[in-house]
Amino acid sequence: MFLLNINPIRMSYGLNWGVAFSLFLLTTAGCSSLRTRLSRTASDWRNRTAEISCYSGGKLIYSGKTDGKVFSESNSDGYTFISAEDKKLKEVSGDCVIKYD
Numbered sequence: 001m002f003l004l005n006i007n008p009i010r011m012s013y014g015l016n017w018g019v020a021f022s023l024f025l026l027t028t029a030g031c032s033s034l035r036t037r038l039s040r041t042a043s044d045w046r047n048r049t050a051e052i053s054c055y056s057g058g059k060l061i062y063s064g065k066t067d068g069k070v071f072s073e074s075n076s077d078g079y080t081f082i083s084a085e086d087k088k089l090k091e092v093s094g095d096c097v098i099k100y101d
Contacts, residue, residue, distance in 0.1 A: 028101070050062075050065070050099060051101075052069075052070065052084050053096065053097045054093075054095065054096040055095045055096075055097075056095070061094065065084040066084055067084050069081060079091070079096055
């Protein structure tokens, strides 16, 4: 007959790490889309300013400068960016022209 020598302290330590890792994976799973979008766009246009102009019916409805990081969802006509003037997060939609410096 073969008996296993199981150390209960070592076993509980391993279980605690397993639970902590599982909780970490569950809490960060929903952030993968945002993380991918931010890293892709930020790495492509880091430290480059851009001018954004948005039109509706042929009339200019927004004009401003960004800090270079312009985000766009694939299923939306909107853009999200941080304004270079006031450093606030802004969202615009419509026919927008983005010119990078």
